[in-house]
Amino acid sequence: MPGFLKFAMNVYTVDADGKRYPGTKPILFRLKTPIEDFREAAPGFPQGYWWNVQTRLSTNVMREISNQATPIGPFAPLSDDYAKRKLKKYGEQPILIATGEMLEGFFGGSDHVFEERPMGMKWGNRNPLAGYHFRGHLAGEGGARSTLPRRPLGMPPDDFGGTLQSDAVRYVGARYRIVGFRVGKEAGIGLTRVQASQVGRMVLGGGYGAVPLGQAAMPL
Numbered sequence: 001m002p003g004f005l006k007f008a009m010n011v012y013t014v015d016a017d018g019k020r021y022p023g024t025k026p027i028l029f030r031l032k033t034p035i036e037d038f039r040e041a042a043p044g045f046p047q048g049y050w051w052n053v054q055t056r057l058s059t060n061v062m063r064e065i066s067n068q069a070t071p072i073g074p075f076a077p078l079s080d081d082y083a084k085r086k087l088k089k090y091g092e093q094p095i096l097i098a099t100g101e102m103l104e105g106f107f108g109g110s111d112h113v114f115e116e117r118p119m120g121m122k123w124g125n126r127n128p129l130a131g132y133h134f135r136g137h138l139a140g141e142g143g144a145r146s147t148l149p150r151r152p153l154g155m156p157p158d159d160f161g162g163t164l165q166s167d168a169v170r171y172v173g174a175r176y177r178i179v180g181f182r183v184g185k186e187a188g189i190g191l192t193r194v195q196a197s198q199v200g201r202m203v204l205g206g207g208y209g210a211v212p213l214g215q216a217a218m219p220l
Contacts, residue, residue, distance in 0.1 A: 007031065009029070052168070052171070060154065060155075064153055076150070095151065125153075131151065133151045180200035
C-alpha cells in the first residue's frame with residue numbers, strides 16, 4: 001500500500017542557546033506514494049528531491065539579495081553613519097554584503113547546513129549574523145549596541161509551497177518511470193513514458209497525488 005510523504009517546512013532562526021525564532025508560515029502538503037527515500041536520483045533530479053529543495057532555497061537567497069527585498073518587503077535602509085563607514089571600508093556593496101562571509105553560509109563552507117534523510121532535510125546558515133538579520137533586535141538586546149531591522153534572508157516566496165509540491169509530484173513520477181522502464185527492459189519490450197509510469201505504479205504498489213495537509217503536519 002502506498003505511504004505518505006508528510007511535507008512540513010518552516011524557516012526559522014536558532015540562537016546560540018538553541019531558542020527558535022519563527023520566520024514563516026509552514027509549507028504543508030502530503031504526497032501519497034510508496035517511495036520511502038527521496039534522496040535517490042531521478043531524471044530531472046540528479047541528486048535527489050531534497051537537493052532540489054536546497055537549490056531552490058539558495059536561489060531564493062540570491063534573488064532576495066538582487067532585489068534587496070524579501071517576501072515581507074524591501075530591506076530597511078542602512079543608517080547614514082553606517083552607510084558611510086561601510087562604503088569607506090568595503091566599497092560599493094548592496095545591503096547584507098560586506099565581506100561576503102555571512103552570505104557564503106547559505107551556499108557552502110563551514111557555516112552551511114544541509115542534512116538530508118530519506119523523508120526530510122535540514123537547511124540553513126550557522127553564521128550568527130544570518131540569525132541577527134533574520135529576526136532583528138533592539139538596542140541592548142543580546143548585548144547589541146544598536147538596533148538591527150529585520151532583513152530575513154531565506155524566506156520562501158508565497159508560491160514556494162506550490163513549487164515544491166509540483167516538484168515532488170514530478171520526482172515521484174520520474175521514479176515510477178525508472179521502475180517501469182526497468183521492468184520493460186527485463187521483459188524485452190519497449191515502453192512509452194506513460195506506460196512506464198503505469199507499470200511503475202503497479203510494481204511499487206499504488207498511485208500518487210498531492211493533497212493539502214492542513215495543521216496535522218508532522219515536522220520533519
